[in-house]
Amino acid sequence: MNKSYDIVIVGGGPAGLAAAIAVKENGVDSVLILERDEQLGGILNQCIHNGFGLHTFKEELTGPEYANRYIEKVLSMGIEYKLNTMVMDISNDRVVTAMNRDDGMFTINAKAVILAMGCRERPRGALNIPGYRPAGIFSAGTAQRLVNIEGYMPGKEVVILGSGDIGLIMARRMTLEGAKVKCVAELMPYSGGLKRNIVQCLDDFGIPLLLSHTVIDIEGKEHIKAVTIAEVGPDRRPIKGTEQRYTCDVLLLSCGLIPENELSTAAGVTLSPVTNGPVVNESLETDIKGVFACGNVLHVHDLVDYVSEEAARAGASAAKYARGEMPDGGSTVAIRAEGGARYTVPTTLSPERMDDRLTVRFRAGDVYKNAYVSVYFDGEQIQHKKKRIIAPGEMEQVVLTKKQISEYPGLKTITVKIEEE
């Protein structure tokens, strides 16, 4: 096989696919997608519910349908890919080591690498839930795979801890399969998932969402038999006397997603302690030259449409880099999150390198009603936009234009804030 490519894309999920298409559209033919699973499409393949693609295609698609739009394009463009192939290492000079059954272990030299590995679910162990460790406890995505791909049910009486989107989707899915979903308990006073999922997956099925509640005990030595749920105070510690026991044979966990950056770390990429994803500039390039990142490995998204859009930007940037057309140096403007905005992606921009428009994405740390999203250029308010509701479960964005920035020579810091009245 070819031992060097202009661009290697690690991951063939929605991010990797959109990035690959953009690479090709931007004039680079030598591109290879490495995918660890047996098919392209990533986690979308197990997301058989609909609601994907409203922004991109203006229609409601299922996960596999959404993935297929991109897979077909990748195939028709003749983009190379390898399935069942695990990337084992990426060096800081972009040597990618990978392995599969047919090729064994091999290395590829790449001019640019696009990280698109996605994320993983926070496991029970990381949550320090006390009690037994029996069978019947699943992260929501693992259960989703068992139900939707393997065609097996883990049980009939379900309690869900955490109101992340996969948990909400699985509440509906398990109900449709005849299981009784007793409740969704959420530690925080607000949901971690999209409003539309609360309505369509819980409210429509009469499944209670218990905000400010958590699981404080798990019973069952071989298989889970019951959990105890308690209300938590503002300090997120259980309040005595509020304990309620729920019998169940399944506990699903939907308590957050963690970008999967072990390979990024191996390449020397600096991670943000807030997003757990790489720190990137306007081109979605990490602090290791020629290494780009997009999708859930960069920061956890709410909608796949935004993943595709962001990945296309990473693909275009990587293509530019591989062609040797990425201007070096120039000035750097810092982008900071303040006052309720937890982070921004990207965290820097170069006025010389940026496109005409740059979307800066961020998430709020709390629920805000009738608050403003503001942008400051070195202390001067540039944008001030009222929003009816801002919630941690939904990603927010501001758009910066090259024209506007060019009017502020010497600009040092752009600040994104949530401001209350």
Add this chain to the structure above:
Amino acid sequence: MYDIIIIGSGVIGCAVARELSKYNAKILVLEKNEDVCSGTSKANSAIVHSGYDAPEGSLKAEFNVRGNKMMEEVCKTLDVPFKRIGSLTVCTEEDKLPELEKLKKRGEKNGVEGLEVLDRDELLKIEPNIGDGVIGALYAPTAGIVCPFKLTIAFAENAFVNGAEFAFDTEVKNIYSEGGVWHIVTDDREYTARAVVNAAGVYSDVFNNMVSEHKLRIIPRRGDYILLDRSAGGYVRHTIFQLPTKLGKGVLVTPTVHGNTIIGPTAVDIDDRESTATTAEGIDSVIAKSALSVKGLPIRQVITSFAGLRAHEDGHEFVLGEPDDAENFFNCAGIESPGLSAAPAIGQHIAGLIKEKLQLSEKDDFIAERKDILDPSTLTIEERNELIKREPAYGTIVCRCESVTEGEILDAIHRPLGARSLDGVKRRTRAGMGRCQAGFCSPKVMEILRRELKVDLTEVTKSGGGSYIVNARTKDGESHE
């Protein structure tokens, strides 16, 4: 009739079985769980103590020091990970400093070599992340860390290869002696044997009390632990114990042979011999106490917490050998810490006693060595590619967190006393032991178990018994095939 029946396949039962398999004898190991290493042996600190702690002249001291000396050779022969990293017992209170010298003297009397009392400056040179309040420590260079799963499994596999039989999912209900023959009644049949070894862990008093008037009382002593990801590996270099303080007994912080960090345990006496549930207070206390000896531990990188039960006997001592009123019934009871460290020595001792009593002769075809499941990451790229060409399953990563290949999982299932459950695969290969805690690999390992054991997916379990993972098809489940 068997020559010897061993009750329990924890590290002690398996160590005894392996030593006995050197002799011409018909041996049976009875285990109530579906796999070896399913009780105390699977949930402990995974350390090999140097041996300064137990009182001079005690069995604990004697067997700890002997076991420690044997461990390196045993682990080499049986291909088990063991590292002699040394331990530090740290002192945080000025008035307790003389304790360190006392422990050193006791250790020396117990036969522990190389003990040294270090001051803070000396300590910082070898353990930079030591807590700010630590003023000195007892350094025990002979202490080490071992994989308790692999040690137990290795003893068992080697015993099996040398002819010992194992019966799993078999619970002993009664034991009685008739005409000099021991009768062991299990849930489904009765076995007879010339000699019995009681290596039943937290149940060892139950079996002793069935046959002897010298009653024992085991109190299960629960210990909560937390385990940090390998990404936090190297944060400490030694096993770090704490001298007891005004606030009570301390906790230890230690690297594991696989590069994780273990913190724990608590010590809570309980009634239920199966109660391995962790508690919020336990986990909180482990975290709080660890800060006394190690500063800035990356607790956020916790990947799991667990609890184990120590078989604490009232006499606070190992109970080894025949009670005087039960001939050919050999106790290995009250085996709590330093039981893992002492295991090779206890195995040798008990097997020696039985050999004498039953007049066993040595086998001339005993196979001493055992090879562990091949870890491909220890190979060069060329060797690895040769392997994948020969056996392509070694080219497929199943557990991405721990980089475990399908080839290793197949080996775990098909080797002697192979894995039959997710936990069995996990303890043999580490698949599912990483930061995602089997989120990604469990459906894949389930599928491999289904295929290799030729069962339905609903029959694949986490750890045998009623620990099924899925129990029915979805409405259109058949169409997934």
